[in-house]
Amino acid sequence: MDVLSRYEPLVEDFAAFEAACERPLPSVVRVNTIKADADAARAALAESGVDAEPIAWHDGLFEIDGQPGANWPYAHGWLHGQEEVSVLPALALDPEPGDRVWDACAAPGSKTTQLAALMDDRGLVVATDNNLGRISALRSNTERLGATSVAVTHEDARNHSLKPFGGDPYDRALVDVPCSCEGTVRKNPSTLEDWTMEHVTGIAGVQKGVLERAIQATREAEPSSTRPVRSPPRRTRRYSTTSSTPPTPASSSSTSRWIAVPASPSGKASGTTTASNAQSGYTPTSTTRAGSSVRSWR
Numbered sequence: 412m413d414v415l416s417r418y419e420p421l422v423e424d425f426a427a428f429e430a431a432c433e434r435p436l437p438s439v440v441r442v443n444t445i446k447a448d449a450d451a452a453r454a455a456l457a458e459s460g461v462d463a464e465p466i467a468w469h470d471g472l473f474e475i476d477g478q479p480g481a482n483w484p485y486a487h488g489w490l491h492g493q494e495e496v497s498v499l500p501a502l503a504l505d506p507e508p509g510d511r512v513w514d515a516c517a518a519p520g521s522k523t524t525q526l527a528a529l530m531d532d533r534g535l536v537v538a539t540d541n542n543l544g545r546i547s548a549l550r551s552n553t554e555r556l557g558a559t560s561v562a563v564t565h566e567d568a569r570n571h572s573l574k575p576f577g578g579d580p581y582d583r584a585l586v587d588v589p590c591s592c593e594g595t596v597r598k599n600p601s602t603l604e605d606w607t608m609e610h611v612t613g614i615a616g617v618q619k620g621v622l623e624r625a626i627q628a629t630r631e632a633e634p635s636s637t638r639p640v641r642s643p644p645r646r647t648r649r650y651s652t653t654s655s656t657p658p659t660p661a662s663s664s665s666t667s668r669w670i671a672v673p674a675s676p677s678g679k680a681s682g683t684t685t686a687s688n689a690q691s692g693y694t695p696t697s698t699t700r701a702g703s704s705v706r707s708w709r
């Protein structure tokens with residue numbers, strides 16, 4: 412089966428879409444603002460003999476020649492290798508310093524660490540994954556990047572418990588569900604060979620279960636009049652790049668609004684984010700933080 416032909420009814424210029432799927436992915440790094448800024452990171456790359464071209468739409472992204480991890484700024488946690496499209500969900504979620512955020516399917520932690528950086532490493536990011544092998548990568552990335560606001564839990568996100576974190580609901584949640592991976596075709600062309608409809612239908616139940624838990628575990632938005640409005644306006648967000656039908660917009664009388672971004676084979680991001688306007692009342696304690704290290708809960 413030609414897997415991508417499923418997208419034909421959805422895509423305006425299907426030939427351009429197919430051509431895009433065949434273009435190799437550039438090597439892109441995100442500057443970790445917990446440890447460095449864009450100027451320092453670029454200078455460090457130059458010192459390491461790595462040419463870094465700024466990405467026009469985001470001043471903390473560079474396209475580099477060579478592997479993202481083969482230079483000292485990466486080893487010191489100034490940089491993280493992350494595809495451009497993978498940077499979008501955390502920007503859409505738009506967390507604030509002090510928020511309590513749940514990253515429900517977090518490993519290996521590209522978006523978790525980006526969320527912590529967007530929050531100036533203040534507040535709490537609970538990073539959950541059910542795959543122990545991938546959790547080691549999540550922990551190692553979190554530690555390398557110095558994201559001390561992150562707590563790692565090893566569990567099935569569908570059964571996630573709020574108890575270890577005081578029981579209060581989250582201000583925001585990002586759900587980057589496991590998926591059929593067509594979106595990674597530029598990185599792994601063999602993805603399409605392994606694709607089966609059985610897997611797609613099987614994984615849909617997990618996606619729905621994790622999404623439901625994230626909605627339950629996240630507080631409703633407060634009326635917008637209770638806090639200053641930033642640009643873009645703060646709002647509850649449920650963001651999806653899965654193949655599932657996106658949720659319908661909330662009624663206009665509600666403070667909740669929805670945005671949906673379709674899955675795209677130009678990158679790997681997939682997920683649902685839920686956000687509200689409330690600031691976290693979370694007080695760090697030794698049971699949920701481990702200073703510069705990161706703790707895991709089962």
Ligand SMILES: C[S@@+](CC[C@H](N)C(=O)[O-])C[C@H]1O[C@@H](n2cnc3c(N)ncnc32)[C@H](O)[C@@H]1O
Binds near residue numbers: 569
């Ligand atoms: C798309 S990847 C996440 C990528 C990650 N958000 C990032 O940006 O680095 C999906 C993750 O979901 C995890 N996963 C699959 N089923 C899960 C479940 N029921 N509960 C929690 N995590 C799950 C997988 O182990 C995998 O690491």
